[in-house]
Amino acid sequence: MAMRAGVIGVGYLGQHHARVFSELEGVRLAAVVDTDPARAEEIAGKYGAAAYTDYRKALAAVDAFSIVTPTTRHYEIALECIRAGKDLLIEKPVTVTIEEADALIDASERAGVVVQVGHLERFNPAISAVAPLIGEPRFFEAERLSPFLGRGVDVDITLDLMIHDIDIILSLLGRHSDPVAPFPVDIKATGADVLTGRIDMAKAWLEFDGGINALVTASRTSPTKARTLKIFQRDAYLLVDYQNMEVRRYRKEGNEIIQEALPVEKKEPLKEELREFVQCVGSRSKPRVCALAGRNALKVALGIGDLIKRQNQNLR
Numbered sequence: 001m002a003m004r005a006g007v008i009g010v011g012y013l014g015q016h017h018a019r020v021f022s023e024l025e026g027v028r029l030a031a032v033v034d035t036d037p038a039r040a041e042e043i044a045g046k047y048g049a050a051a052y053t054d055y056r057k058a059l060a061a062v063d064a065f066s067i068v069t070p071t072t073r074h075y076e077i078a079l080e081c082i083r084a085g086k087d088l089l090i091e092k093p094v095t096v097t098i099e100e101a102d103a104l105i106d107a108s109e110r111a112g113v114v115v116q117v118g119h120l121e122r123f124n125p126a127i128s129a130v131a132p133l134i135g136e137p138r139f140f141e142a143e144r145l146s147p148f149l150g151r152g153v154d155v156d157i158t159l160d161l162m163i164h165d166i167d168i169i170l171s172l173l174g175r176h177s178d179p180v181a182p183f184p185v186d187i188k189a190t191g192a193d194v195l196t197g198r199i200d201m202a203k204a205w206l207e208f209d210g211g212i213n214a215l216v217t218a219s220r221t222s223p224t225k226a227r228t229l230k231i232f233q234r235d236a237y238l239l240v241d242y243q244n245m246e247v248r249r250y251r252k253e254g255n256e257i258i259q260e261a262l263p264v265e266k267k268e269p270l271k272e273e274l275r276e277f278v279q280c281v282g283s284r285s286k287p288r289v290c291a292l293a294g295r296n297a298l299k300v301a302l303g304i305g306d307l308i309k310r311q312n313q314n315l316r
Contacts, residue, residue, distance in 0.1 A: 003278055006031035006062035008055045008077060010043040013091065014068035020274045021066070022047040027278055031058040059084045064114075064281050066274070067091060070154045075100040082107045082115070087281045089274070091118040092167075093159045094294035098302065101295040108291060116277045116287035117294030119167045123272040126245045127168060129264045130238055133249065134231060140169050140214035141230040145222035148195055153220075156199035157191070158305040159298070162218035167289070167297035168229065169206070169214050184208055184300060191308040194221050204304045 005021040007014050010032055022029040032044040033052045044051035052058045055065070055077060064087035067077055075095045081088055082104065094117045095101045108115045121127060142165035153160075173182050184206040191202035201219035208214070227242035237250040247262040280287045 002026055002028040003281060004028055004030040004061065004063045005278075006033060006049075006055075006058050006065045007043075008033040008058075008065055008067050009069035010034045010039060011068070014066070015043050016270055017066040017068055017089075017274065018043050018047050018049070020268075020271050022049075023271070024275060024278060026282070030061050033058055056080065059086065062086065064088065064277070066118075066277075068118075071096055071159065072154055075104065078104055078115075079107060082111050082113055085111060085113060087114040087277075089116045089118055089277045090291075090294070092120075092294060093117075093155065093163055093298050093301065094291060095298065096155070096159075098295065098299055101291070101298055105291045105295060114277075114280050114284065114287065115291040116273075116280065117289050117291060118273065119164065119289045119294065119297065120269050120273055121164045121168055121242060122171065122289050123269040123276070124242055124245060125264050125267050125269070125272075126240045126242060126247050129262055130231070130240050130247045131172065133236070133238060133262075134172055135233055135235065137172065137231055137233045138212060139232040140172075140212075140216075141232075142169065142214070142216045143226055143228050144218045145224065145226040146220050147222060147225065148200075148220050153196045153198065156305045157202050157218050157220055158199060158204075158301045158308075160218075161220065162202055162204070162216055162304065163297050163301040165216050165218070165229065166300045167293065169216070170296060170300070171293070172231075173208060173212065182208055183296070184214075184303075187300075187303055187307060189304045189307045190311065191305075192312070199305055199308055202304060202308060206300070 005027050007017045021027050029047050029049045032040055032049045033055045034040040037053050040051040066089045068091045144161045186207040189204040191199045194200040200221050204216045206214040229240040231238040239248045245264050245266045250259050
């Protein structure tokens with residue numbers, strides 16, 4: 001029997017959740033929810049689903065939801081869905097606060113529902129290609145720049161864009177130590193509110209046990225778009241280009257630096273993410289980006305944001 005899927009919030013990103021659910025095998029897109037009736041009808045009609053303006057009225061028609069609303073509404077919607085026994089994919093960041101994230105984790109464990117957090121870059125094929133090559137990483141440098149698009153401005157840039165790279169770095173470090181992602185032992189950060197009254201650009205230095213460091217930059221005020229991750233280790237320097245789904249390795253051979261492009265099987269990350277969600281719902285297994293992973297990335301991102309805000313307050 002096909003899993004009945006629903007999407008709550010069908011704006012820029014949510015419409016693609018609806019599209020992918022309508023394409024996946026073993027899934028029937030049963031409901032599209034949006035507070036704008038015309039938008040709900042448009043997307044529902046496009047993919048053969050029922051349209052709703054109130055997610056509560058769709059609960060009986062759906063087995064699992066994607067929640068793709070503004071972050072500030074994640075907690076209240078997710079909690080009610082969990083209490084109704086619905087499996088969830090919650091777009092990142094999982095919630096606005098750690099307290100909310102912990103409450104959702106507790107509620108989902110008591111209800112026995114699957115909760116996956118939408119950290120999309122985990123499913124970028126470039127990350128899948130580079131992960132097996134990471135042996136003893138010493139330094140990460142991530143840069144995530146975007147022109148101002150007017151989306152995601154309900155939260156700081158640390159929660160909108162930087163959290164992607166925080167999650168990736170924690171997950172890659174977790175592969176080489178404890179299965180639970182390690183937290184930084186120290187954080188240094190700077191940033192500024194430029195356009196929105198929230199933090200619009202940020203730079204953070206993260207120090208981990210074992211002398212591993214990371215420099216993470218995010219901005220929504222850049223004239224150009226960039227999504228890169230550099231990983232430095234003893235035997236190689238690895239460059240990940242998220243946008244083009246490319247990986248390059250630079251290594252020393254004799255007195256020369258050899259550059260090679262590594263094979264990457266290009267796939268749509270969102271389709272891979274939702275396919276895993278459907279599989280986890282069917283098998284009742286924990287997703288690779290479980291609620292705890294989303295909570296851990298949120299904790300680091302909030303720590304960076306709080307540090308920047310304290311510093312900026314002292315300058316006023």
